[in-house]
Structure formats: C-alpha cells, structure tokens
Amino acid sequence: MIxxxxxxxxxxxxxxxxxxxxxxxxVRRLAESPAAWAIPWPCLHEFYAVVTHPRIYDPPSTPDQxxxxxxxxxxxxxLVLLHEVSGYWSVVRQWLDRAQVRGPMxxxxxVAALCRVHGVRELWSADRDFGxxxxxxxxxxxxxPPPAG
Numbered sequence: 736m737i738x739x740x741x742x743x744x745x746x747x748x749x750x751x752x753x754x755x756x757x758x759x760x761x762v763r764r765l766a767e768s769p770a771a772w773a774i775p776w777p778c779l780h781e782f783y784a785v786v787t788h789p790r791i792y793d794p795p796s797t798p799d800q801x802x803x804x805x806x807x808x809x810x811x812x813x814l815v816l817l818h819e820v821s822g823y824w825s826v827v828r829q830w831l832d833r834a835q836v837r838g839p840m841x842x843x844x845x846v847a848a849l850c851r852v853h854g855v856r857e858l859w860s861a862d863r864d865f866g867x868x869x870x871x872x873x874x875x876x877x878x879x880p881p882p883a884g
Contacts, residue, residue: 736770736771736772736773736815736853736854736855736856737765737772737773737855737856737857737858737859738772738773738774738775738817738849738850738853738855738857738858738859739761739762739765739772739773739774739778739858739859739860740775740778740846740858740859740860740861740862740865741778741781741782741785741860741862742860742861742862743758743761743762743859743860743861743876743877744758744762744774744778744779744782744808745782745785745786746758746759746861746877747759747761747762748782748786748796748801748804749786749792749796751792754861754877757876757877757880758876758877761859761876761877762808765811765813766808766811766813766814767811768813769813770813771813771814771815772811772813772814772815773814773815773816773817773850773853773855774808774814774816774817775816775817775818775845775846775849775850776816776817776818776849777842777845777846777849778846779805779808779816781842782801782804782805783798783801783802783805786800786801786804787801815853817849817850817853817855818849819849820852820853822852823848823849823852826848826851826852827844827845827848830844830847830848830867830868831844834867834868836867840864840867843862843864843865843867843868844867844868846858846865847865847867847868847871850871851870851871855871856872857872857873857874858871858872858873858874859873859874859875859876860873860874860875861875861877
C-alpha cells in the first residue's frame with residue numbers, strides 16, 4: 736500500500752503550486768485505482784491547517800474548500816485512513832528516541848510510525864525529513880515518478 740504525505744495533498748489541491756499538475760495526477764491515479772492507498776489522519780489535519788493559513792497562501796483556501804477537498808478524498812472507495820492502533824506507541828517511541836526527534840519533527844515520526852504499523856510499502860512525500868526513518872521507503876513522485884500501471 737502507498738500512503739501520501741501532506742505536501743503531495745497540498746500541491747494537488749493548490750492550483751497555484753508549481754507542482755499542482757503532477758501532484759494532482761498522482762492523487763487522481765491512486766484514487767481511481769482499485770488498489771488500496773492511504774492517507775494518515777495527521778496529514779489530513781495538517782493539510783487543512785496549511786491550505787487555510789493566511790501567512791502561507793494569499794489568498795488561502797477557504798475552510799469550505801479545504802473540507803470539500805478532504806471529503807472528496809474520503810469518498811475514494813480504495814482509500815485507507817491510517818490511525819493509531821495497537822503497537823503504534825512502541826514504534827513511534829523507538830523512532831523518537833533513535834532519531835532524537837524533538838518539536839515539530841514529532842509529526843513526521845508519527846506519520847512514519849502510522850505507515851509502519853499499517854504495512855505501508857512506500858510513503859510518497861516531498862519532505863526529505865522522513866530520511867530519519869530508514870525503515871520506511873519514501874519516494875517523491877514529483878521528481879521520481881512511480882512506474883506506470
């Protein structure tokens with residue numbers, strides 16, 4: 736299963752992003768595929784926070800636009816939402832300690848651990864910080880396109 740990180744979701748939503756077309760195509764292909772794909776819940780929360788933030792975008796997406804986008808993704812029949820399950824804490828705790836994660840990086844550790852406990856094969860992200868968690872395969876589909884299929 737492939738999971739998407741916040742950056743890919745933001746770029747797919749924001750038409751003013753230089754990565755919009757590629758990110759939108761990546762998300763569309765996953766959503767229209769019968770194969771399961773995933774979004775961690777924390778990434779949906781962060782997506783909403785980023786696209787509606789007036790210091791990040793001028794103009795920002797409206798709360799209704801952001802919520803409507805999330806609801807469109809949630810309607811994809813093959814989407815799996817990643818959330819905390821049994822075994823999550825032991826994984827995230829190990830990674831927090833080993834990578835000496837502090838502050839805002841806790842979010843990335845949380846996303847990586849959610850992917851791990853849900854058996855995600857690859858996280859698609861434009862964030863290089865996931866390199867702190869070498870047990871998780873990460874690909875940036877905007878510069879390293881996945882194979883067609």
